[in-house]
Amino acid sequence: MNIDEFRIYFREQLAGMYEPEEVENLCFLTLEHILKMNRVEVSLSRKMDISTSALSQLNEVTSRLSLSEPIQYIIGTTEFYGMEFQVNPATLIPRPETEELVDWIITDKAESLVKSEKKEKLKVLDIGTGSGCIAISIAKNLSNAHVEAIDISQEALATAYQNAKMNQADVTFYNQNVLAVEELEHKYDVIVSNPPYVRMLEKKEMRDNVLSNEPDSALFVSDDDPLIFYRKIGELAFESLSVNGFLYFEINEYLGKEMIDLLKGIGFSDIELKRDMFGKDRMIKASR
Template structure:
């Protein structure tokens, strides 16, 4: 069957769940992953044909999409900050907002021109933050912590695939009293979705992505931020910086928390969707 004809059928098959634009983007993601063809390649080769075996493979993917399994988990890969990452049900799918956090750190470093930095990523998941920083900040030594051995396995594979060196450590940050070394930058995108916000979460996320990495209790939504900020006061170098991705509804609370822990130059930034999404704070006079 000609790929162009199958594309029409593919979009129709999932139109009850996804809008046409999203379904079309799925089609092209699969085309690139399975056939190494970009959108332009199909346009230039309108008579490209799928074999019977390929149609069967596509139909299996279609069935998984109908179950609202995220396309990234179906394909086993996603892109983040221009790099390719393996993902599965043990790690969160990296989000565009998190790319903005990485970009912020890199831009800050370009302005200040630090060398030989020690960077720590807490709750690394797929390793997307740590690996993107290691790839883009030369002469840095990057460390990454996660509580999940399954997540760390994926993160290590991703570091290898992207040809960077990251030191991965299995650790429960809530049970950690000291990070045992000093860092210039600590960054974290910890669990921050409150149970009361579950109704805002899409079904495909709720049913498939790891809840351990997503949710916190309503009555203590900042538990991870408080703990990481406490550790940072002990384990950041002087003028070291703490970056967080945050719950969009808790921007003011985050500023207050960081202020109470003794941080200065606290900055709250919005993401591309105009939600309060990330903070930066500086630790001064840490001696």
């Protein structure tokens, strides 16, 4: 079988499961990963015969995809903010919306650092770090940042640690349950979190490949108290942020107004809600 013939077979296997453009993208990712070629090389080698061993690996990936397993878990990596991150079923797969949150922080901080010519390190804490994508992207892009990150999951932290090493980022990781913390040990200039925020009632809006593969503990909160993480992190941050420090959250698109009320109630000011590229209320920042 050559590459063109495999592409036809792949499309037939996944037709109806994903949009045609997504099938095309998945096919390229699969071929790139197994044949160790980049996208241009794959495109230029359409008549190249595939070896028996490569074909059996390609068939395995195709069959896992047809069972709704996310491509990122199959190939074990994903791209976030221009860097490569390892992912596995203990870590959420980083989302493009979260890249927008990271970009907001980096742009804000880079601008304010230029204005203030601040010499000391900018102290940053990422709560619920998962793969470490937020913490590592900030550490790599704000050269004067000292970044710490916490997560309740040991397995996620082990992956985050590997990701920091792989990307040569200096991040200190702690295994902590934020809901059980009474106060944060240090002062921070920036606290950021993308905590679990999907209500059980929203499960039906989610795709099968998210529901059956990504960790529930990274995604879901109860319908009765969906802002449990935001309230706790907001209260901790209010006590631990430096003067002019900022709190940034990724949020549930349906709870923007509730988030503003919550942060005002804690005492935060300069609250700014921001939409993501899909026009949904997705991020919020507030100052101490």
